[in-house]
Amino acid sequence: MKTILEIQKLDRQIRALKREVEKCQASVNFNQYKKNLQEGRARFEQLEAQANEIIKNFNTANNRYSKYRGNADIVRKRNIDGINLDNLSALIQDANDLVGDLSEENRRVEDMVRKSEEIVRKSAELSGKLTEAKKRSAVYKEQIEKKRQEVAPKIAEIEQQIKALEPKVEDKERYAKYKQMKEAGIFPVFVPLVDNFCGGCSVELPLNFIEKLKTAKMLPCEHCNRIIMFQK
Ligand SMILES: [Zn+2]
Known part of the structure; x- marks a missing residue:
């Protein structure tokens, strides 16, 4: 039992070294970067959905324009010469309605253009941020790797010590159980x-x-x- 406890002590040192890598600033930064990247991707998808919505609205607006064009043609083709007063006021009413519809439509399109510009601006901004983050992530990865290589020989040395102790373990069954639980993440x-x-x-x-x-x-x-x- 004494030997197994010695091995457990050594395993604890290995875990501490591994944790040093996991908890180092570069690892923390890298995890944050991955989180930001995920959020950025989600934001991009949102912007894309908004852009699709605008395209859909634009197509609808386009259809309405065709209708107005049709109405405008009708107004234009009316025979002004033979028109009586009643017809004239109806004609003016039609023309006024058309102008009202068109200015309403114009407002909608202007709104769409404004939203589109906003999406383009936000996409460019996001894209820039993500590119910058990607560059930094390469630096973090390098730092993490450096840290890992720093602790690797220490870990290897402790593993050698464990190997040297293993033949001295008397209760092999208990040691097998120890290793099994350790693998399962139950430690100590x-x-x-x-x-x-x-x-x-x-x-x-x-x-x-x-x-x-x-x-x-x-x-x-x-x-x-x-x-x-x-x-x-
Ligand atoms: Zn307990």
Whole structure:
């Protein structure tokens, strides 16, 4: 058991070194960059959807224009010479309606143009930001790699120490279980009893469990599955 605990100590050092890489500023920055990139992509999709909406509206407007053109032709082709007063006021009314419709349409198109310009501006801005972020991400990656190479020989050395200890492990079955739990991300595997609490997950243990533990010396925590060791 002593050897396994020594190995666990060494494994803890390896994990600390790996965490140094994961938590270094460049890693934090890189993760932030990835998040920004995702948000940027989502924003682009939004802009694209807005642009499609404008194109759709523009086509609708185009159809309406054709209708107005048709109406304008009708107004133009009326025979002004033979017209009576009633017809004249109807004609003026038609012409006024047409002018009203057209100025309304003009307002809509101007609105669309304004929105389109806004989309183009935002897209360009976003595109610039993403390009800049991409450049920086290459620098972060380099820094992370440098950090990784910095700790790699230390990790290799500790792994050698573990290899040297392994033949001395008496309880092979327990060691296999240790490795299995470690692989599953449960670490540390062996934890002390701290007062009446699990030294791994800090859950308070029932008194009958502690009584059993005093006899068995080692029992899995009912909450986190780590092996709690009873030491006097
Ligand atoms: Zn626990």
